[in-house]
Amino acid sequence: MLPEKRAHELERRAHRRRSIDRWFGRLGMVLTLTTLGILAVLLLNLAVNGLSRIDWHFLTSFPSRRAAEAGILSAWVGTLLLMIVTASVAIPFGIAAGIYLEEYAPKNRWTDFIEINIANLAGVPSILYGLMALGLFVYSFRFGQSILSGGLALACLVLPIVIVATRESLRSIPAMIREAAFALGATRWQAVWHHLLPYSTGGIATGVILAMSRAIGESAPLITIGALTFIAFLPPPALHSTPPFVSFEWLFSPYSALPIQMFNWVSRPGEEFQANAAAAGLVLMVITLSMNGAAILIRRRAQRNITW
Amino acid sequence: MASAFVAPGRRLDKGVEALMVWILRIGGWASVLVTFGIIVTLVTESAPFFAKVPLIRLVKDTMWTPLFSEPQYGIGALLAGTMVTTLVALSVAVPLGTILAIYLSEFAPSRFRELVKPMLELLSAVPTVVYGYFALLALTPLLQKIYPDLPQFSMLSAGLIMGIMIVPYVTSLGEDSMRSVPMLLREGAYALGDGKLGVAVRVVFPGAFSGLAAAYVLAISRAVGETMIVAIAAGLQPRMTINPLESAATVTAFIVQVSLGDLPHGSIGYQSIFVAGAMLFLLTLGFNLAGHGLRKKFHRAS
Incomplete structure (x- = not known):
């Protein structure tokens, strides 16, 4: 050429x-x-x-056979109480597991096994947590179809999210921080408590918020443990004016939750109920999207403020 | 003597240390306990079913009607629904997710990427019941305008929305693995005169393949286990069909459908959802382990 x-x-x-x-x-x-x-x-x-359905009445009314009068009071109270149970189980266990695996665990087969196990747990379909809760919490432990059973199921579901977030934020701390602490005579726990945890708060907080947002939107596991019933009452209050002042009766109360209420309305014929479903969905979306937004902001700030 | 210099609080520190090791270790065990709980529950609650129904009927029967007076136990009818919805979802999520991963990793300006990535992640944060609502009440009517014979419940509609939901899984893991392909390889290909897309397809894509494969496999696992979208929009009738334009129940939708009714402990209906659950667990376990292995391979390679 x-x-x-x-x-x-x-x-x-x-x-x-x-x-x-x-x-x-x-x-x-x-x-x-x-x-x-x-x-x-x-x-x-x-x-x-x-x-157009969202107003004060919608937030403060119980579900009803008449679509126009129905509200989400029992649903959002139920979601709130579920989250209290979920958070108080998933957060401490998740962070403890993350610290153990990242800072303490020896490199051996057992640790490898725990690691594979967590990777698998993160991918187990949410409905299987519901089946586990049905067989284990509802029937074997006799917790019944209660807030406790539902909250524990959701806690198991989001546990891997908290563990992975904790591990990742600990892993991003350079080894020299640990070495400096050990050189000054700190025990391992002192290094974790005084140095590593403060540096990883941002990452852990991000993971915890994402985990909670996931739990708020989950409905499949709650349906399997029988949460889809007509609930037109609130669980008994936790505080009383008479001794012993505090009561945990609410843990064993039946409940509804926001995604469950929405599912209930979606599956009913009639446009009015679908409007209710859209309204409940909007509330759910606002909650989960703002939690995710907050998580993104916290992660950004944590990354910006730390320079090694 | 050295011991004379041990600080006064030292013994306490040691005690706290020993205590904390145990507390943290228990946290680590909790995750194993959850898996154990799932497996034991699935096995013990479905065992009575297998005592009553010979295994061969799961394969031989062509319908899944365990609650009928003359029950059929062809679990293939449920698996067909799961397979079809999963394939529809993948046909959206794999091409779209891969193109977005290539675009974000190789083409997009870095500021645009940093802005868009977290927004894409929001797609997987949307509660699935909201997606179900959207599939049933927004997408299905839209599809019916194009194809008027589409029934109110269809695997197509549910699968498409499920595909959108899993796009971020493919994109974010895919993009991570593509960006970890060393710059040197790209520069070598550019020096030989290849263009951006050529480098992306011929150098970066193969280099990141184990990461991408992990992303695909984990996406399959998500699609197989997704429950609310299919329960709301794909229908609750088990049906042996591979036509996505029809309605059919998936394994997960069947569990929901039975759970909606009254479910006495120990009844055949109760046991059958654990059989379906065991099936689901085995399926996703395979995909999760494969995905984990591929991901580890990619981390080691990079």
């Missing part, structure tokens, strides 16, 4: 490559925005159908 012709050919190819790259760049941008657009459409759809 003549030199000029070859040069021309090469230039043509380079040109074509550049235009392919440009096209792919545009395609990627369009697909990214489309995917995010679906989220926007989803929110918009909920808002259009449900926003």
Whole structure:
């Protein structure tokens, strides 16, 4: 081939490559925005159908056979109480497990096994936690179809999230911090408590918020343990005016929860109930999306404030 | 003597240390206990079922109607639903997720990427019951305009939305693994005259393949185990079909459907959901272990 012709050919190819790259760049941008657009459409759809239903009455009323009078009082109280149980189990156990695996555990087969086990747990379908809770908590431990059973099921479900977040934020702390602490005579726990935990608070907090947001939106495990019933009452109060002042009776109370209430309304025929479902969905979305947003902000700030 | 210099609080420190090791270790064991709890529950609660029903009927029967007076136990009818919805979801999530991963890792300006990544993650944070609502009441009517014969409940609609839900799983893990491919390899290919897309497809994609494969496998596991979207939008009738335009129950939807009714402890209905659960556990366990292995391989390689 003549030199000029070859040069021309090469230039043509380079040109074509550049235009392919440009096209792919545009395609990627369009697909990214489309995917995010679906989220926007989803929110918009909920808002259009449900926003008019959200008022004080909706937040302070029990579910009802008449769609226009129904509200989410028992649902959001139930969700709140479930989260108290879930958080008080998943957070301490998750953080403890994370610290143990990252800072204490010897490298051996047992540790490898725990590691694989956590990776698998993170991928176990949520409904299986419901089946476990049904067989174990509801029937074997006789907790019944209660807030305690539901909260424990959700705690097991989000445990891996807390563990992984704790481990990752501990792992990102350079070894020199530990070495400096040990050099000054700190025990392992002192190094963890005084140095490593303060540095990893941001990462752990992010993980905990994400875990809670996941738990708030879960409905499958709660349905398997029989939460889908008509609940038009609140669990007994935890505080009393007479001794012993505190009561844990609420733990054993039947309950409803926001996603459960929404599922109930979705599966009913009739546009009014669907409007209720949209309204409940909107409340759920606002809660979970703002928790996720908070988690992102905390992670950003934690990353910005620490320079090793 | 050296011991004379031991600080006064030292013995207490040692005691606290020993106590904390045990507390933390118990935390580590808790996760094993949960797995143990799941396995033991699935085995003990489904065992009576297998005592009554010969295993062969699970394969031989063509319908899954354990609650009928003349019950059939063809679990294939449930698996078909799970398979179809999963395939529909993957046909959205794998191409879309991969293109987004390539775009974000190789093409997008870094500020755009940092802005978009957390927003994409929000897609997997949406409660699944909300997705179910969206599939049933927004997507299905839309699809019915294009294809009027589509029933109110269809595996297509549920699968498509499920695909959107798992896009972030593919994208975020895929993008991580692509970005960890060494710059040197890219520069070598550029020096040989390849374009951006060529480098992405011929160098970065193969280099990141174990990470991407892990992302795909974990996406399958998600799709197989997803419950609320299919329970709401794909229908609750078990049906031996591979046509996504029909309605059919998945393994997970069946568990929901039975749970919605009255469920006496020890009844055949009660046992059958644990059989379905055991099936589900085995399926996802396989995918989760494969995904974990692939992910470890990618971490070692990078």
